[in-house]
Amino acid sequence: MPLKTPEQYEESLRKMNFKVYLMGERVENPVDHPIIRPSMNSVKMTYTLAQDPRHEDLMTAKSHLTGRKINRFCHIHQNTDDLVRKVKMQRLMGQKTGACFQRCVGMDAINAVDSVAFEMDKKLGTQYYERFIKFLRMMQQEDLTVDGAMTDPKGDRSLSPSQQTDPDLYTRVVEKRKDGIVVRGAKAHQTGAINSHWILVMPTMTMTKEDGDYAVSFVAPADAEGIFYIYGRQSCDTRKLEGGNIDVGNKEFGGHEALMVFDNLFVPWENVFMCGEYEYSGALVERFAGYHRQSYGGCKVGVGDVLIGAAALAADYNGAAKASHIKDKLIEMVHLNETLYACGIACSAEGCKTESGNYLIDLLLANVCKQNVTRLPYEIARLAEDIAGGLMVTMASEQDLRNPEIGKVVEKYFKGIASIPTEYRCRVLRLIENITLGTAAVGYRTESMHGAGSPQAQRIMISRQGNLEYKKKLAKEIAGIKE
Amino acid sequence: MSCMDPIGLKYCGGCNPHIDRSGLVREIENRLPYGCTLATDQPSGPWKIAILVCGCPKACADRPAVKSMARCWIHVGGATVEWEPVSKERMAEAIVRKIQEIKLEKGAFL
Numbered sequence A: 001m002p003l004k005t006p007e008q009y010e011e012s013l014r015k016m017n018f019k020v021y022l023m024g025e026r027v028e029n030p031v032d033h034p035i036i037r038p039s040m041n042s043v044k045m046t047y048t049l050a051q052d053p054r055h056e057d058l059m060t061a062k063s064h065l066t067g068r069k070i071n072r073f074c075h076i077h078q079n080t081d082d083l084v085r086k087v088k089m090q091r092l093m094g095q096k097t098g099a100c101f102q103r104c105v106g107m108d109a110i111n112a113v114d115s116v117a118f119e120m121d122k123k124l125g126t127q128y129y130e131r132f133i134k135f136l137r138m139m140q141q142e143d144l145t146v147d148g149a150m151t152d153p154k155g156d157r158s159l160s161p162s163q164q165t166d167p168d169l170y171t172r173v174v175e176k177r178k179d180g181i182v183v184r185g186a187k188a189h190q191t192g193a194i195n196s197h198w199i200l201v202m203p204t205m206t207m208t209k210e211d212g213d214y215a216v217s218f219v220a221p222a223d224a225e226g227i228f229y230i231y232g233r234q235s236c237d238t239r240k241l242e243g244g245n246i247d248v249g250n251k252e253f254g255g256h257e258a259l260m261v262f263d264n265l266f267v268p269w270e271n272v273f274m275c276g277e278y279e280y281s282g283a284l285v286e287r288f289a290g291y292h293r294q295s296y297g298g299c300k301v302g303v304g305d306v307l308i309g310a311a312a313l314a315a316d317y318n319g320a321a322k323a324s325h326i327k328d329k330l331i332e333m334v335h336l337n338e339t340l341y342a343c344g345i346a347c348s349a350e351g352c353k354t355e356s357g358n359y360l361i362d363l364l365l366a367n368v369c370k371q372n373v374t375r376l377p378y379e380i381a382r383l384a385e386d387i388a389g390g391l392m393v394t395m396a397s398e399q400d401l402r403n404p405e406i407g408k409v410v411e412k413y414f415k416g417i418a419s420i421p422t423e424y425r426c427r428v429l430r431l432i433e434n435i436t437l438g439t440a441a442v443g444y445r446t447e448s449m450h451g452a453g454s455p456q457a458q459r460i461m462i463s464r465q466g467n468l469e470y471k472k473k474l475a476k477e478i479a480g481i482k483e
Numbered sequence B: 001m002s003c004m005d006p007i008g009l010k011y012c013g014g015c016n017p018h019i020d021r022s023g024l025v026r027e028i029e030n031r032l033p034y035g036c037t038l039a040t041d042q043p044s045g046p047w048k049i050a051i052l053v054c055g056c057p058k059a060c061a062d063r064p065a066v067k068s069m070a071r072c073w074i075h076v077g078g079a080t081v082e083w084e085p086v087s088k089e090r091m092a093e094a095i096v097r098k099i100q101e102i103k104l105e106k107g108a109f110l
Helices: A006-014 A037-050 A080-097 A104-124 A128-142 A209-214 A237-241 A278-318 A324-349 A363-373 A376-388 A398-402 A407-413 A422-436 A441-450 A455-465 A468-479 B021-031 B088-109
Strands: A020-022 A025-027 A060-062 A069-071 A146-149 A172-176 A180-187 A198-201 A216-221 A227-231 A258-268 A272-275 B007-011 B047-054 B070-077
Touching (some): A037 A080, A080 A324, A104 A278, A128 A272, A180 A216, A278 A422, A278 A441, A324 A363
Parallel strands (some): B047 B070
Antiparallel strands (some): A172 A180, A180 A258, A198 A216, A216 A272, A227 A258
16 A cells, blocks of 8 residues: 555544643544644645645655655655655645645655665664665555654753753653663654654754763654653634634644653664764754755745735735735745745755765755745745735634624625625635734744754854855955965 | 776866865876876777766766766765765775776776
């Protein structure tokens, strides 16, 4: 079964035994929980579109292990065309969901582990690559969703992992047994964790010899004994409990994050891909972050397409579409959005082969891409709010619109142009609210800032990769400076 | 290592190199045994061995039309030799060693 149907994916999640807490209560059935369900629908769409002949060219790839057609989210990039197609697929997914579809993080994790495990084995004589490939075969065969888990809670940022008052603030190996390792700690901000079949854990940063216990990478079933989750709140999340379909903005789709806690999780050796090889932790972090920074040049652009469309519709419904400043603002939004896309495509086209044979993005351009993502979506959101008008945050509720007594008043006074029903105007304004201030703003705004690393992390990488000495040499030659 | 035929040399275009390509080639020339030379002018047929010197890992010169210019290539892409990271100071040494390995391994079959 190299391609699961969307129904099979949903069914597979129902069979899992997640331990999830949401707003102080254990959730027995995450799949149907009204707050969680839209995020599951987004991941489910990655399965739906892979079955669709109109999208399979982007959504699927040929496995380099078996030659069979697989979902691209399970693929190891074999050339720069694969890297470019990945970004295009992510844009498509953003367009279809208007939200974070969560599955990229696992794809980025397997691609990072692939090359680093290979290089570790070659240098150190370990057997991580063989183990990883065994896992990858299963992932491709069963079309699994995998959560790539990197970010530790980190506690006091001025202290190293082993210097923390509470050592669990970084994920670590607490025991090495003959048959495996025992892990304690947590991973924060885990996108799509409760919609995933497996988790792929990686170290959170470059580790030193003193922090060798924290240089750990492994896979585990997402519902394994010893893992539990505390679901992250999102702005306006309880609107999903109201039962309506206007005020939520995006009824069908969403994203989610959770705190993933390892409570003495046992991991058999066959699922361990790094255990103490601290000198390779930096490469793993750098490559995963690079792939994920590339990802944002696709997914955020797709959501941006939806937001630009919503702003243009709001202008139409407000009767403002012909105003020159509105047209100019929409042009600016498109320009900014396509700038992000250009970066995503550029770092892919300039990718290179690694020793394992998989392809890595151009790290400088991927970091430039993400640095732009920390800024431009905010400007796009600002322009969308400008075009939408204040009503997007002062509008009456869906219940008021449906109320037999005051509904007519809402209809009358919230109307825009005569040919468009008031409800349409309400819907599009709520969608803009959803992406800029509501549940989807987690993905479109703050995740743009901090996801795949905060802005300063990219600036460090840009500084490292910027080749400043070469630029100085160029300037000296042109200026006639002979030393 | 005897050298009857020159070793081919093909550079990328050099738009944004991570390494000093000319310096690397000079160092390779210094390390080659007496009589061994590098040539950029292609003979009538393909070179037996050639070095592809690309300034960055993208290695944009690594394309079929270029690859047909030699039977056997040593790939340099930024600070990598045959896709393996090598410190800039050790690159020439690694490349010359690779040439020797190819000659030993393939010898008469080249």
